[in-house]
Amino acid sequence: MPKSGYATTRPRTSRTVIRAVTSVAVVSAVAVGGTYAAGIGPFAGGAAGPDPAALAQARGFLADWAAGRLPSAAARTSRPATAQEVLRNFTTGLDIGRPTLTAAAPTKAEDDTVNVPFTATMPIADLGTWTYTSQLPLHKRGDGTWTVEWALSVVHPRLSETKKFHLARADTHAPEVTDRTGAALSGAAFPSLRPVLAQLDSGTGGGARHGTVQLVDRATGKVERTEARFGGRSGRPVGHPVRTTLDATWQAAAEKALASGAHGRNASLVALRIDNGEILAMANSPSAGFNRAVSGTYAPGSTWKIVTGSALLLKGAVAPDDIVDCPKYLTVGKEFHNVETSEHRNASFLKDFTESCNTAFISLRGKLGDRELGDVAGTYFGVGQQWHVGIPSYDGSVPAPHDETEKAASMIGQGRVQANPLIMASVTATAASGTFHQPSITRGNKNTTSTTPLPQKVVRQLRRMMRSTVTDGTARVLADLPGDIGAKTGTAEVSEEEPNNGWLAAHRGNVAVACVVEHGVTGGGSAGPVLRSLLAAVPTDPA
Structure with missing residues (x-):
């Protein structure tokens, strides 16, 4: 059975013509955003059982x-x-x-x-x-x-x-934390930073890390037993604050943007410098608890087309002006469709990118080897390598697909591809500059990553496509802002029962940003207003 899901239909003149055809791959399918088939997932290979x-x-x-x-x-x-x-x-x-x-x-x-x-x-x-x-x-x-x-x-x-679990932390000396200029940062002034501040380590003996998981009575709160105990350092030297790369102005704008734009939904965003990966702002909604901005595991949806597009452009498999048809539906073991089942017949690859056409990207899956998307993500974008950010982070995963259906899903940032706003802000920064810089929230972190710069031709192509997405495509929510903004929206399926997550990643000047809004339905409609508010409030790059 051939892997190719496209066919050349007429000779190339000024533009290559690549048309998607509907084909059925005979596979054991894993539904996008749905359940896992037997034998797939974060557990060991199983032993034989009764049934x-x-x-x-x-x-x-x-x-x-x-x-x-x-x-x-x-x-x-x-x-x-x-x-x-x-x-x-x-x-x-x-x-x-x-x-x-x-x-x-x-x-x-x-x-x-x-x-x-x-x-x-x-x-x-x-x-x-x-x-x-x-x-x-x-x-x-x-x-x-x-x-x-x-x-x-x-x-x-x-x-x-009658019994539940409670986490009790005992930080004997919470570290004093400042932004990049020395301005104090606190959970009171910046509520969204609370989970971040709890994770920071000064490197000179940061706050003590002690805690217990306790079984408590639901009615009285009485501790019945300790389930787990954690111990760490006993304290930190007085007078040695943790200086972060954060910028208080950007952080305040990020907090305000999420507070007004998330509308009570779980959401997070990251802003970082393109030239060195230093994190300027990191915000979460709700502000307490899980730091989903760096530890979340999400399907990145169509923002991942930045990476998929890079893989295709690197091979010369397609160029922005080549025709890659965008039908409403494409079947590869299951039926894939575009948002609101839109179609763009005789569209260029540039148009496919700006309108976020799933079927066009999936039709090009035969141009890439099964491991090639993951290889490009790691080699050029650092995704899946171990990052030393300064706080615990999840650094992404792009596993080789098990079958053609999963490969199709991976092309559009679904299936088992996983990322978070930190990763997608970094991906955007790399696409805009050509060079990966390990993200960091503190200076002096060790760096064990190894990447290759993107060719400048590919960088120019990516910047062109991302700019067109703002001026003529799905990220028009940013079009009236000052600056040469480039962006990519994303809509990521979660399950058949839940609304999609909304994504937007963008760059302007020396800053890259990414935002996810859970159950946001569309990226432009949910994450778009959040990042628009942020970029409008901070119109210039930090010093």
């Missing part, structure tokens, strides 16, 4: 839970509504990042229930990992399918109607 279908359902549940696809995880249980609520609330106040959930060998009980033990490794920001074991009881329904029999103990053996 492979039961183990597959357990693995699917663990994969969905770990990836944050809570509606999909809950749908695999006997009580979806209750399960979704519990899974969503379980990490509230615990500062837990993306968990690792590892399935063990299943066992069969006398009542034909299949139990799948698993180990949960929960990373707690700035402290360490909380590891425990639990198990999934699965029952076979009348139609022959398996379901996770829901109970609070599924999440943790000691979670109950």
Whole structure:
């Protein structure tokens, strides 16, 4: 079966013509933004069980839970509504990042229930990992399918109607923190920085890192037992503040932009300098708890077309003025479509980029090898390498696709491609300048990354396409602002039950910015106003 999803239909004159054709790849498909197939996800390869279908359902549940696809995880249980609520609330106040959930060998009980033990490794920001074991009881329904029999103990053996978990931190000496000019930064003045300030380390003995996960009575708050204990340094020298790369003016504008534009939804943004990667602003909504700006794991949606476009341009597989047809639908194991099922017949690749045409990009998947997108992301953009930002960060993942459907999804920033606003701001900075700089919030961090500069021809092409996205495409929300702004919008599917996440990444002068708004539906309509507010409030580059 050929990989190519396009065909040349007439000789090239002034422009190459590449047309998408609808084809069906015979594959075992993984739905974009939906559930994992058996054997895929953040757990070990499984041992044989009493019924492979039961183990597959357990693995699917663990994969969905770990990836944050809570509606999909809950749908695999006997009580979806209750399960979704519990899974969503379980990490509230615990500062837990993306968990690792590892399935063990299943066992069969006398009542034909299949139990799948698993180990949960929960990373707690700035402290360490909380590891425990639990198990999934699965029952076979009348139609022959398996379901996770829901109970609070599924999440943790000691979670109950009367008991919950509480994170108690004991920072003996919270560090004094300043911006790049020496101006004081505090959680009171900049509420969105609270999760960031808690993570900072001065390098000369930053704030002490001590804490416990406690099992407490829901009614009285009485501590019943300590589940996990974390210890660290005992203190920091007095008079040695942590000087960050943040800019108080940009931070204040970012806080205001999120407060007015997120409309109560989870959202985050990052602004950084293009010439050296120094972070100028980092904001989260809500302001307390999880630092989703640097530790979030999201499908970046069409903002990822900056990387996909780079991969195609690097090979000479396409040029901005080549014709790459943009039909409403394209089937590759599943049906892909454009936002609002739009189409742009006889569109140039430039038009496909500015209008964020999914089907056009997917039609070019045969131009790239299965590992090529991930290789380009790592080699030129540093994505997936270990970054030393100055606080804990998630540095992205672009795994090789398992099949043609997943490859199609990866071309448009879906499937298993994952990023966050820090990563996409960095990607934008690299595209605008040609050179990756490790992002940093403190100076003097070690740098173990190794990247190759983008050819200047590719940089010029990317800048042209991103500028056109502002003047003539989906990022027109920024068109009336001063400066030569370039941008890329993104709409990322989460699940069939939830609205899409909205993305926007942009550059102006020496600054690159990126924003995600969960359940924002479209990037231009949700993240667009946030970044417009930010860039309007701070019209010039920082010193």
